[in-house]
Amino acid sequence: MSKEMLDALVVQRKAIAQRLEALDQEIYRTIAEQQRQGFHALSSATLKHIINENKGSLKVTDALMLSDISPATYYKTINEPFSVKVNSLQAVLDTVGLQLYVGPKQATQKDK
Structure with missing residues (x-):
C-alpha cells in the first residue's frame, strides 16, 4: 500500500x-x-392517576404491607400528597415501581 x-x-x-x-x-x-x-408536574390529581396507573392489580392491603406505612398515611399520600413527609410519599411510589425526582421547573400554560 x-x-x-x-x-x-x-x-x-x-x-x-x-x-x-x-x-x-x-x-x-x-x-x-x-x-x-x-x-410530570406533581399535583394531587397527577399523583393519584400515576400511582393508580402503575399499581396494576396490586391491592391496597398489599401496598400497605410493602410500603410499611399506616392506612391513614397511605390514603393521605394519595389524596393530599403535599401534607405528608417525603419518605412516606417515596414509600408509596417505591411500592408501585416509581421514584420521586426533582428537576428544573417546566413551563406550564399559566407561566406562558
Whole structure:
C-alpha cells in the first residue's frame, strides 16, 4: 500500500470519526429530551392517576404491607400528597415501581 493511499484512508477515518461523534451527540440530546418529556408536574390529581396507573392489580392491603406505612398515611399520600413527609410519599411510589425526582421547573400554560 502506498503512502498516498494510507494517508487517504487516515483522512477518511478521521472524517468518519467526526460524523460518529456528531451522531453520538444527537443521540444523547434525543434521549435527554425524551426523558424530560416523561416527567410530570406533581399535583394531587397527577399523583393519584400515576400511582393508580402503575399499581396494576396490586391491592391496597398489599401496598400497605410493602410500603410499611399506616392506612391513614397511605390514603393521605394519595389524596393530599403535599401534607405528608417525603419518605412516606417515596414509600408509596417505591411500592408501585416509581421514584420521586426533582428537576428544573417546566413551563406550564399559566407561566406562558
